[in-house]
Amino acid sequence: MVKDRKLVGVHCKFCIYSHLCISRNLVGEELEKLNNIINKMFIIENGSHIYRQNQSVKYIYALYSGCCKEYFIDKNGNEIVNNFYFPGDIIGLESFLSKKFNYSVLALKSTQLCAIPRDDFFKLLNENENLLRRFIKVTNKKIKYDHFIPVTTNAKRRVAAFLINIFTRIQKRKETNNHIHLPMSQFDISNLLGLAHETVNRILHLFQKENLIRILNKDIYITNIESLKNIADSSNSPVI
Amino acid sequence: MVKDRKLVGVHCKFCIYSHLCISRNLVGEELEKLNNIINKMFIIENGSHIYRQNQSVKYIYALYSGCCKEYFIDKNGNEIVNNFYFPGDIIGLESFLSKKFNYSVLALKSTQLCAIPRDDFFKLLNENENLLRRFIKVTNKKIKYDHFIPVTTNAKRRVAAFLINIFTRIQKRKETNNHIHLPMSQFDISNLLGLAHETVNRILHLFQKENLIRILNKDIYITNIESLKNIADSSNSPVI
DNA sequence: CGTTAAATTGAGGTCGTTCAAACTCAGTGG
DNA sequence: CCACTGAGTTTGAACGACCTCAATTTAACG
Numbered sequence: 001m002v003k004d005r006k007l008v009g010v011h012c013k014f015c016i017y018s019h020l021c022i023s024r025n026l027v028g029e030e031l032e033k034l035n036n037i038i039n040k041m042f043i044i045e046n047g048s049h050i051y052r053q054n055q056s057v058k059y060i061y062a063l064y065s066g067c068c069k070e071y072f073i074d075k076n077g078n079e080i081v082n083n084f085y086f087p088g089d090i091i092g093l094e095s096f097l098s099k100k101f102n103y104s105v106l107a108l109k110s111t112q113l114c115a116i117p118r119d120d121f122f123k124l125l126n127e128n129e130n131l132l133r134r135f136i137k138v139t140n141k142k143i144k145y146d147h148f149i150p151v152t153t154n155a156k157r158r159v160a161a162f163l164i165n166i167f168t169r170i171q172k173r174k175e176t177n178n179h180i181h182l183p184m185s186q187f188d189i190s191n192l193l194g195l196a197h198e199t200v201n202r203i204l205h206l207f208q209k210e211n212l213i214r215i216l217n218k219d220i221y222i223t224n225i226e227s228l229k230n231i232a233d234s235s236n237s238p239v240i
Numbered sequence: 241m242v243k244d245r246k247l248v249g250v251h252c253k254f255c256i257y258s259h260l261c262i263s264r265n266l267v268g269e270e271l272e273k274l275n276n277i278i279n280k281m282f283i284i285e286n287g288s289h290i291y292r293q294n295q296s297v298k299y300i301y302a303l304y305s306g307c308c309k310e311y312f313i314d315k316n317g318n319e320i321v322n323n324f325y326f327p328g329d330i331i332g333l334e335s336f337l338s339k340k341f342n343y344s345v346l347a348l349k350s351t352q353l354c355a356i357p358r359d360d361f362f363k364l365l366n367e368n369e370n371l372l373r374r375f376i377k378v379t380n381k382k383i384k385y386d387h388f389i390p391v392t393t394n395a396k397r398r399v400a401a402f403l404i405n406i407f408t409r410i411q412k413r414k415e416t417n418n419h420i421h422l423p424m425s426q427f428d429i430s431n432l433l434g435l436a437h438e439t440v441n442r443i444l445h446l447f448q449k450e451n452l453i454r455i456l457n458k459d460i461y462i463t464n465i466e467s468l469k470n471i472a473d474s475s476n477s478p479v480i
Numbered sequence: 481c482g483t484t485a486a487a488t489t490g491a492g493g494t495c496g497t498t499c500a501a502a503c504t505c506a507g508t509g510g
Numbered sequence: 511c512c513a514c515t516g517a518g519t520t521t522g523a524a525c526g527a528c529c530t531c532a533a534t535t536t537a538a539c540g
Contacts, residue, residue: 075473080391094383097376102384126369133362136337139379143334144342146383151320151434153393153496155528185486194391196529201488217537233315393528395496425518436497441520457505 009040009114010064020088020172021062022116024134033124034131040064040114044107050091052104059115060092066111067183070103071191081191083146084108084166084184088173093142097122108183149193150232158193159203160231163213167222178222249280249354250304260328260412261302262356264374273364274371279355280304284347290331292344299355300332306351307423310343311431321431323386324348324406324424328413333382337362348423389433390472398433399443400471403453407462418462 012023012035023034041064044050050061053072063085070083070091082103085091095101096118125132148165150157166180182189186204190197204220207213212228214221222228252263252275263274281304284290290301293312303325310323310331322343325331335341336358365372388405390397406420422429426444430437444460447453452468454461462468 094380097373097380122373126366126372129366132366132372133337136379139376139383140334140337143379143383143386147387149391151389151432153434153528187486192391194393197486198488198530199528202528205488393496427518437518438498438520439496442496445520 009038011035012038015064017062017064017088017173022090022131022134022138026128026130026134030128030130033128037120037124038062038114038116042113042115044111044113046107046109046111048107050105050107050111050113051101053102054100056100057092057095057098057118059117060090060096060121061105062114062116063087063089063091064112064114067108068105068111069108069184069188070105072103079191081188084188084192086166086169086173089169090138090142093139096139108188155193155195155199156203156206156231157233158195159200159207160228162189162193163207163220163222164225164228164232167225178225180220180222182218182220249278251275252278255304257302257304257328257413262330262371262374262378266368266370266374270368270370273368277357277360277364278302279357280353282353282355284351284353286347286349286351288347290345290347290351290353291341293342294340296340297332297335297338297358299357300330300336300361301345302354302356303327303329303331304352304354307348308345308351309348309424309428310345312343319431321428324428324432326406326409326413329409330378330382333379336379348428395433395435395439396443396446396471397473398435399440399447400468402429402433403447403460403462404465404468404472407465418465420460420462422458422460 012018012021012026012031015021015023018024023031026034039059044066050068065087068085068091069081070085071079071081074080085105091105091113092101095103125135148161150161163180166182170180186200187197190200193200204213204215207228208215210224210227212222212224214223252258252261252266252271255261255263258264263271266274279299284306290308305327308325308331309321310325311319311321314320325345331345331353332341335343365375388401390401392398403420406422410420426440427437430440433440444453444455447468448455450464450467452462452464454463
């Protein structure tokens with residue numbers, strides 16, 4: 001599924017997202033070996049799949065630019081959105097040692113990816129304690145922070161938690177400002193949050209009316225982060 | 241926090257839950273080395289903590305008998321129930337390489353545990369490819385199946401998903417029958433599911449009226465697993 | 481500019497919550 | 511052995527939040 005359009009690769013050493021990636025804290029020969037096994041950089045066009053449910057696992061991926069949607073089709077044929085991915089995120093972690101991918105992932109805009117060959121990477125894990133430590137840390141974080149949606153059925157809390165979650169992740173990637181870009185549709189957001197899309201829309205505009213955010217099509221400017229955080233609080237994640 | 245009451249240990253080789261545990265597929269010297277580092281078997285009395293939020297991580301645990309509740313206290317001081325654990329489950333995985341535990345875990349009845357020393361275990365992971373493979377598989381499964389509660393706000397679906405989840409896990413542990421024992425209170429269940437405890441109670445009795453289950457105090461007999469599964473379907477987990 | 485998907489808004493109905501009260505049951509002490 | 515206690519469970523009634531359905535407006539894109 002990886003398109004045959006290979007770009008000049010950015011060496012892990014110079015990658016601006018290495019602090020989020022599996023290469024974190026690696027130096028010298030360690031980093032060199034990791035960099036050598038990674039196929040970089042692939043472009044996936046808007047709407048194209050990186051991989052699909054039940055496809056066999058040969059790579060996991062690091063997102064370098066763009067945005068992706070993870071979903072699966074349930075027994076009733078409905079699409080269930082499971083996650084969105086942003087630059088610096090690792091994609092496919094939950095399926096790392098599986099035969100087949102459990103989810104499908106597609107690009108929501110033109111997206112650049114590094115492909116990490118599963119078997120080669122697993123070999124490196126066995127040889128390099130620092131890499132193993134980093135890999136386990138990343139999977140630990142995924143267990144803890146992936147499911148940020150509050151279990152409570154309160155819709156305002158869910159939408160606020162979504163905005164805060166995206167905002168916090170974006171902040172780790174570039175200089176802090178109050179802006180987030182959401183390439184996904186409100187349908188996708190409502191699907192992820194388990195709400196009606198009308199509800200998501202109404203709450204976004206309610207937040208705007210209350211001067212918590214400012215909506216400009218797919219761009220959202222957060223004007224009162226503290227209030228948003230208070231609404232999102234008592235989510236089902238421990239304090240980050 | 242581990243009580244000073246050590247029992248005669250069951251060798252991993254003879255443990256009836258090894259197919260669920262990190263020892264799976266290990267043989268000979270590998271298994272011997274793993275067995276040697278594990279402190280077994282501790283008893284935690286009903287209501288006592290195995291560990292608490294923010295306590296430093298020295299061990300992770302394998303549950304041998306009993307039942308545990310995982311929870312955390314949010315910013316508003318509310319208890320948020322995150323998970324229940326049953327025999328064969330590994331406890332503390334998400335905090336494996338953290339300084340401090342992110343959750344608290346306590347026993348809901350008298351419980352037997354194996355304590356796996358974190359640092360010794362990490363060393364073994366570096367030395368043994370089979371153990372590493374197994375460990376990653378277990379964490380992969382946790383990412384995929386830990387958050388089984390449907391994102392939808394439909395209460396019947398949530399309660400059904402809860403029953404099916406417990407039932408499925410119990411089935412992997414002993415001979416299949418239609419019986420599950422729930423030592424936790426309905427308050428705890430409702431907290432985990434994000435529902436009012438009255439709602440959980442009403443739905444359980446609704447299921448009973450519809451002959452899907454039979455309630456006898458904390459014991460539940462599942463009399464129509466297919467209907468329950470249909471109600472629980474389209475959950476936010478891919479098909480198991 | 482035309483077409484289509486996405487976003488927006490309104491109204492009504494449903495389901496889960498909230499609040500209040502009664503009941504059950506295990507544990508305790510008289 | 512029985513009354514007392516308190517946590518947990520059960521039941522009812524009213525309210526309110528979110529969903530559903532329908533219609534309209536706006537944005538996206540060739």
